[in-house]
Amino acid sequence: MPPRKLTKHSTLESKMAAEDLGSLEWERSKISQQDMNMLKKLGISGKQDALRFPKEESYPAPPMQYRVSFVDHLIRGLSTPIHDFLRGLLFMYGLQLHHLTPNSILHISIFITLCESFLGVQPNWSLWKRIFLCRRNGSSSVAYNIGGVVICVRPDVEYFDVKFPDSVQGWRKKWLYIREENHGSVEDNIPPFDGAEKICRRRSWDAEATDAEKAATEALMTRIHELQNTRGQELSGIQITAYFLRIRVQPLQARKNPLWMYAGDKDVDRLSTDLSPNDLAKLVRKISSLNKKDSVPTSCGVTPYSATNALPQNHATASPLPPLPEGGEVEERAVVTDDNQGTSRPESEAAGSRKSAASSEKDAEAEATSSTRSPPSAASPGARGKGTRLLTGTSKAGAARAEEAAPDAGKRAYDLYEASLISSGDEEEDAPTDVAARRAQKLAEANKRADALAAELEQSETARMKAEADAAAVEDLQKRLDDAKNALSKNVAQHSAREKEILRKTNQEYELENPEGDQLLDALSLLEIHGTEARDGLAEAEIGLSRLFPYFFKKKEEPAIFIDLAKCFTSQEDLGLQLRQEGLKVGVEGTIALVAESQQNVDWARVGNTEEIETKKWQSLIKAAKPNSKKILATLGYKPAPAPSSSKPEVK
Incomplete structure (x- = not known):
């Protein structure tokens, strides 16, 4: 089929297409204290440095290892590291997190919870394609970049009534930085932030399940219908939402265990303790269309699988995930168009807006008619670290057929920016002027991104130097801590020894009247x-x-x-003997003086020879002298105590 001619009418339509706001949508973040308290209650900000809140910047500049997210995304089940299903979904659809609306995030959370807790399988990519498709979010005059894509239920599919709110007010202004945690993958879990990246509608947005995939998921679809329609045990989207909020496990987070192994309060994947009934009811009403009069379900109509309600024996849990970035080229990711054709109504109306699945066939046909003029598609955002790949939207065999159909196509050189800007509705002769203007705009955006990368590199170097200084400080602190521990241990040992010595010295017969027991x-x-x-x-x-x-x-x-x-008084001499001798000397001298006073004739030489006096006679003389000695002592003022007569005086 020859290439389609570009007409004047198509140029007019291109000028009338919706304006893509791009980076103009971003403004200074406005997160309230109430929002912060909610994130704290949910446990999302529990880990150190898990979240960072913007300061004065009006355009996101995430620090190293951080990505841009929104409060309304986090409270609907998002957390890092992200689940491989979400990671593959972003890759397949060629999207970044900020491209998805809050209701789209909730759709994915409900689907993962449905698969793991009620179907007992890993999130199934084939089942997803049977139920959902993507649409551009915007109006006839404006195409959004933040929240520019909505996930919709296919019009011919019977699915749970989720009761989304008509609109989520002000969610675009509540952006913040969430720490990216590596999940063991070669690629980043979340594509690096690019707030000005255009949203390109891809073939994968409308991709339907093949006949083989439909046959493989027929039992799962039958089970979903049973869960919806079993009288008295109906399961609803609100019940599923309330369930994952109640168990405190984020469905969109990569987890150690699937939800069918949920172990209750001690589960390793829980982010926080149970929410109070009041907080849970407020949160469910906030993210749904329930009002204060509607009751919030406290349980599900069907008991979910868990550690206390195990899967049936021989139950197969494996399911195909969306292709991940390291999986190579994927045909379904081919860009269909990068203009705003196919723009749906804004999210306030998009919950019910669905496009016929046959549109994918029309898109494929339109692409086939213009294949000879189609520029190379954008590089895979997840191909970083594996070399740059340009996804042509066809297999190698298809590429060979395209070269046969247009042998001169290989001779044409397209600038990557120019090729991505030329729309199939532009008039051929007007293209150079239009491309030049857009090219200048793209160049300005590229310079802006380069400046942001340079600032990020400088910030990284500063962080590295700070980390080295912190490491040295930590090492010194650790040494001081070890010294303090050793000193404390030594002090405790000495104190214990003193206690034992005290106990040993007081271990005697003494007892307290009222012992303390210590x-x-x-x-x-x-x-x-x-x-x-x-x-x-x-x-x-x-x-x-x-x-x-x-x-x-x-x-x-x-x-x-x-x-x-x-x-x-501790000398070796007998101090008492000396005193007694002094007293005896005084007594003898006094006796001699008394005898001399009595004018008696005394042979003093004989008196001094006391050895000739017999003991008995000495005692009798002493006894006869006592009456007179008492009188003499009384005269001297001394009254001696009664005592037996002594033997011979102590003489040395």
């Missing part, structure tokens, strides 16, 4: 009691020794320190 505390109480007794005893001893000191040491000055005073 060995160490009781031992300290005993020490306190003993210490009081010791202090009182030392005070009494000091008083007694002070009184005795003048009698034993007449010519010495009493020491001021108690220990020196005590040492005076």
Whole structure:
């Protein structure tokens, strides 16, 4: 078939096409404290640095390892690392996350929950194609970039009534940065952000399941109809939504276990504890069209599969996923057109807007008629790290046939930007002027992206230097922490040894009247009691020794320190004997003086010879002298205590 001629009428239609807002839609993010509190309750911001909120920027500039997301996407089941099904879906449809509306995100969350919790299979790509298709979101005059694509249920498919809200107010203004977590894939889980990237409608948007895929998923479709129509056990889209919000597992997050293995409160994939009934009801009403009078389901009409409701034996769980970026070229991703033809109504109306599946055939036919003039399609956004691939939309055999149909096509060189801008509705002679203007616009956008990449590179270098400094600080802190631990361990050991010594020293027969039951505390109480007794005893001893000191040491000055005073009484000499001898000397001298006063004639030489006196006679003389000695002592002012008569005096 010869190439289609471009007419003046098609140029006019091109000028009247909807204006693509592109990067003009972005403005400063406006996230309220209420939104932050909700994200915290849902556990999405629980991990450190999981989210970053924009400051003053009016156009997203995500830091390294972060992607652009929206509050309304996160509360509908999105989290990182993203599920392989969502990752493949973005690749197949050639989309970024910000291209999808909140209701489209909820459609995917409900589908994954349906497959894993109620069908007992992995999200099935063939089943998805039987139920859903993509449409451009916008109006006759405006084509959106943020939320520029909606996912719709095919018009001939009976599916769950999800009760989407008519519109999600202000969701485009609530953008933020979400940390990208690597999920072990060569490619990034989420395509790098490009806010100005044009949305190109692709053949995969309308792709239908093949006859083989329909046969393989017929049992799943039958089960879906049973879940919808079983009286008394009907399952609804609201029930599925409330279920994944209630169990606190994000369906669009890559998880360790599928939902049919959900283990309740201890499940490893839960992001937070249960929401309160009030918070759950508010959240379900926020993302659906339920009003305050409608009840929010607290359970499902059908018991979902889980660890307590295991899958039947020999139940097959494997299902085909959408092709992932590392899978190579995919025919269905071919660009059909990059103009705004096929633009649907805005999302406020798009929930019910569906296009006939036969449109894919018309698109394929239109592409075939203009194949000789079709420029190369855009490179795969997921082909990074594997070399740049241009997806031509045909297999290698198809490419060979295309070359046969247009042998001179290989001689034509198209600039990548120019080729992607030339629409099938442009007039041939007007193309250079139009292309030049658009080319300048593309160049400005490319320069802007280059500046953003340079800023990102500079930020990365700054982050690297900061990380090295932080690593050194952490190492020093770790060393100080180890030293502190060693010192603490040594201190604890010394303290324990002191406690044992205290217990050993107080391990005696003394007992407390009211023990505390704590060995160490009781031992300290005993020490306190003993210490009081010791202090009182030392005070009494000091008083007694002070009184005795003048009698034993007449010519010495009493020491001021108690220990020196005590040492005076610890000499090797018998201080008492010396005192007694002094007293005996005084007594003898006094007796001699009394005898001399009595004017008696005494043979003092004989008196001094006491050895000749017999003991018995000595005792009798002493006894006879006592009455007179008492009188003499009384005269001297001393009254002796009664005591037996002593033997011979101590003489040395």
